[in-house]
Amino acid sequence: MSETPSLCRFRRVSKWYGAVIALNDVSFALRPGITGLVGPNGAGKSTLIKLLTGQLRPSLGEVRVQDVSAWSAAARSYIGYCPDADAFYEEMSGRAFVRFMARLRGYRRNDAHERSEAALQQVEMTDRADRKLGSYSKGMRQRIKLAQAIVHDPDVVVLDEPLNGVDPVGRAQLVRVFRQLADAGKAILISSHILDEMDTLADQVMFICRGRMLASGTLEEIREMLEDHPLKVRINAKSPRELAGQMLRLNAVRGVQLEPPQSLLLEVERPGEFFPELARLAAKEDYEIEKLEVVDASTEAVFDYLLRQAGQ
Amino acid sequence: MSVDSVGFRGWSERLTSPWLSSWSIARTGLLLVLRRKLFWILLGLALLNFLFMFALIYLKAQLSAQNPAIERFVDRILTSVTGTGDSYLNFMFLQGTVTMLMLAFAGEVLVGSDFQQGGLTFYLSRRISRRHYALGKLLGIGMLVSLTTTIPAVILFIEYGAMTDSLTYLRENWRILLGILGYGAIMATVLSLVLFALAAWLEKTVPLVMAWAALFVLLPVLGRILSRVQDDEDWLLIMLWRNLRLLGSWCFGSVDAGEETELIGWAASIVLLVCAASVAAIIPRLRAIRVVQ
Incomplete structure (x- = not known):
C-alpha cells in the first residue's frame, strides 16, 4: 500500500474557528482503497472532510489534490463528495437530482444525462430513480447521494457517515458498491462513528480525536504500535x-x-x-x-x- | 509507480463555464417552486389581473376600430389601458402584491432549505464557487419576480402595439419598453437580494413570512402613521415598495422636475442601502459552513 502514490495530501494542516482549534497539525496522504476516518463527535472529522472537499480553507498548512490546492475549483474535478445531510429537495426525483448535480459539474445536457444514468446504474437505482426523493428510504437516499458523488467519475470519493441509519440489506449493497469503486483504483474516504463497520470495510483507518490524528495505517499496523497494550x-x-x-x-x-x-x-x-x-x-x-x-x-x-x- | 498506472488520469473533458451552472441553479429553483400547488394558485391570481388587462386592451382596440371617434371616450373610462408609461407602471405595481406573497412562501424552497437542510454542501462540493451559487439563486428569485411583473407587462405592451393599425406605437414608445425592463430589473434585483438575505438567516417559511410582512406591510403602515403624526412626508421613504415605485416612475420618464427628482434621489439611496445591507448579510452566511450538525 505504501508504494502506491497518494492523490490527496494534508501537510501540517490546522484549522481554527475563532479561538477553537478544530484540526491541529494534521498530515496524511490518501491512497487507492478504502480508508476509514474514525473519531467521536466533535473530533474534527467534518472539518477534515470539508477541507479535503474544498469547502473550507486551512488556517495553516496545505491540502492538495493531485497537484492543485483543494480550495481551487480544479481540485473538485477529482473529488466526489457525499455529505451526511439527506433531507434535501424532497419534491425532486432521484434522477433529476443526479442530473442536476452533473449539470453543476459542467456537463452539457446530453453528457449529464449519460453520466447520471451510468451513476444510477452503478448504485443499482435506475428503476427507482423517477420517484421523489421524499419517498425514498434511508438506504435509497444514501445511494442517490452516492450516485451524485460519482457522477463525474472522480478519483477520490469522500463519504460522510454513508451507512448511518441504513438497514442491513441496504448496508450490504452499499458496501458492495464501495468495494467496486475501491477495486477500480479509487480512493474512498469513509467517515464513521460506527466502529464495527470499519473492521471489515476499511483497508486503512485514520483515528482522529480532539483535532489531532492519533494514528493512521492498517488496523494491524496500528495495533502493533500499541506496545503498552x-x-x-x-x-x-x-x-x-x-x-x-x-x-x-x-x-x-x-x-x-x-x-x-x-x-x-x-x-x-x-x-x-x-x-x-x-x-x-x-x-x-x-x-x-x-x-x-x-x-x-x-x-x-x-x-x-x-x-x-x-x-x- | 506513476500516477497513471493506478488509474488516475488528468482531467481533459470539455465542460461548460461555471457561470452557466448559475442558470441550472436558477432553473431548478424555479421548477422546485412550481412543483407546489400554492404557487400555481398565486400565479393564477397574478394571471387574473394580466388577463383582465389583456382583455381590456383587446376590447378598447375593437371599440376604437368600430368607431374611431369614441377612442378618447374609452381612454377616459378605461384609464388603466391608455398605453402610456403610467398604465404599465400601475400594472406592475399592482402585480407586486401577488409577487410579494409568492416570494414570502418561495423563500424557504429557493434558499432557506439549502441552509436548513445542508443542501449548500452539495453545491459547494461541485466545480462552482459561492459566487456562482449566489448568482444562481438570485437569478431564480429574479425570474419568479419577472414571471409575474416584467413578462406580463412586456406582453401587454406588445399587444397594445399589435392592436393598432401600424407599428407606430411600438416605434414611438420604445422608452416605455425600456421603462418596463428597467422597473422590472430594479424590482427583481432588490427583491432577490432582500429575500436571499432573509431566507439565508431565517431559513423557515413562518419566520420568513413574518419578516417579509414586517418589511412590506408593517413598515409602510408605520411610515404613514409617522408622516401624519409628524406632518412630514419624508417618513414615507421607509416604505421600500413605494421607493421602488418611485424608481420605476423614473425609469418610465414620468418624473416631474424639482421636488420629485430630489425624492427619487433619496429613494434610490435607501434602496441602495437596503441592497448593500442584504449583500452584507448574505456574505457571512455563504462563508460559514456548519461543521458540527
Missing part, C-alpha cells in the same frame, strides 16, 4: 493446560490466563514473532487447536486504547 489472543484447544505451559516459554508472550474448560487467553507483545512460533508449535505438537481469535484488534478496541493513550 499487549495483543489479547484467545485459543480454544483440547489440552489447554499443556498449551499454556508451552506458551509461557515463548518470549513474545507476556502472560497466560486459563479460561476453563478449554480456553486460554494470552497477552502477546510481538505478534509478528508470536504467530509463526504458534504455527510451528501447532504443527509439531498435537494440541488440537480448535479456534484462535484476536480479542482486541478490532477498530473499537484499538480506538479505545488510542484514546486512553491520548488521555494520558
Whole structure:
C-alpha cells in the first residue's frame, strides 16, 4: 500500500474557528482503497472532510489534490463528495437530482444525462430513480447521494457517515458498491462513528480525536504500535493446560490466563514473532487447536486504547 | 509507480463555464417552486389581473376600430389601458402584491432549505464557487419576480402595439419598453437580494413570512402613521415598495422636475442601502459552513 502514490495530501494542516482549534497539525496522504476516518463527535472529522472537499480553507498548512490546492475549483474535478445531510429537495426525483448535480459539474445536457444514468446504474437505482426523493428510504437516499458523488467519475470519493441509519440489506449493497469503486483504483474516504463497520470495510483507518490524528495505517499496523497494550489472543484447544505451559516459554508472550474448560487467553507483545512460533508449535505438537481469535484488534478496541493513550 | 498506472488520469473533458451552472441553479429553483400547488394558485391570481388587462386592451382596440371617434371616450373610462408609461407602471405595481406573497412562501424552497437542510454542501462540493451559487439563486428569485411583473407587462405592451393599425406605437414608445425592463430589473434585483438575505438567516417559511410582512406591510403602515403624526412626508421613504415605485416612475420618464427628482434621489439611496445591507448579510452566511450538525 505504501508504494502506491497518494492523490490527496494534508501537510501540517490546522484549522481554527475563532479561538477553537478544530484540526491541529494534521498530515496524511490518501491512497487507492478504502480508508476509514474514525473519531467521536466533535473530533474534527467534518472539518477534515470539508477541507479535503474544498469547502473550507486551512488556517495553516496545505491540502492538495493531485497537484492543485483543494480550495481551487480544479481540485473538485477529482473529488466526489457525499455529505451526511439527506433531507434535501424532497419534491425532486432521484434522477433529476443526479442530473442536476452533473449539470453543476459542467456537463452539457446530453453528457449529464449519460453520466447520471451510468451513476444510477452503478448504485443499482435506475428503476427507482423517477420517484421523489421524499419517498425514498434511508438506504435509497444514501445511494442517490452516492450516485451524485460519482457522477463525474472522480478519483477520490469522500463519504460522510454513508451507512448511518441504513438497514442491513441496504448496508450490504452499499458496501458492495464501495468495494467496486475501491477495486477500480479509487480512493474512498469513509467517515464513521460506527466502529464495527470499519473492521471489515476499511483497508486503512485514520483515528482522529480532539483535532489531532492519533494514528493512521492498517488496523494491524496500528495495533502493533500499541506496545503498552499487549495483543489479547484467545485459543480454544483440547489440552489447554499443556498449551499454556508451552506458551509461557515463548518470549513474545507476556502472560497466560486459563479460561476453563478449554480456553486460554494470552497477552502477546510481538505478534509478528508470536504467530509463526504458534504455527510451528501447532504443527509439531498435537494440541488440537480448535479456534484462535484476536480479542482486541478490532477498530473499537484499538480506538479505545488510542484514546486512553491520548488521555494520558 | 506513476500516477497513471493506478488509474488516475488528468482531467481533459470539455465542460461548460461555471457561470452557466448559475442558470441550472436558477432553473431548478424555479421548477422546485412550481412543483407546489400554492404557487400555481398565486400565479393564477397574478394571471387574473394580466388577463383582465389583456382583455381590456383587446376590447378598447375593437371599440376604437368600430368607431374611431369614441377612442378618447374609452381612454377616459378605461384609464388603466391608455398605453402610456403610467398604465404599465400601475400594472406592475399592482402585480407586486401577488409577487410579494409568492416570494414570502418561495423563500424557504429557493434558499432557506439549502441552509436548513445542508443542501449548500452539495453545491459547494461541485466545480462552482459561492459566487456562482449566489448568482444562481438570485437569478431564480429574479425570474419568479419577472414571471409575474416584467413578462406580463412586456406582453401587454406588445399587444397594445399589435392592436393598432401600424407599428407606430411600438416605434414611438420604445422608452416605455425600456421603462418596463428597467422597473422590472430594479424590482427583481432588490427583491432577490432582500429575500436571499432573509431566507439565508431565517431559513423557515413562518419566520420568513413574518419578516417579509414586517418589511412590506408593517413598515409602510408605520411610515404613514409617522408622516401624519409628524406632518412630514419624508417618513414615507421607509416604505421600500413605494421607493421602488418611485424608481420605476423614473425609469418610465414620468418624473416631474424639482421636488420629485430630489425624492427619487433619496429613494434610490435607501434602496441602495437596503441592497448593500442584504449583500452584507448574505456574505457571512455563504462563508460559514456548519461543521458540527
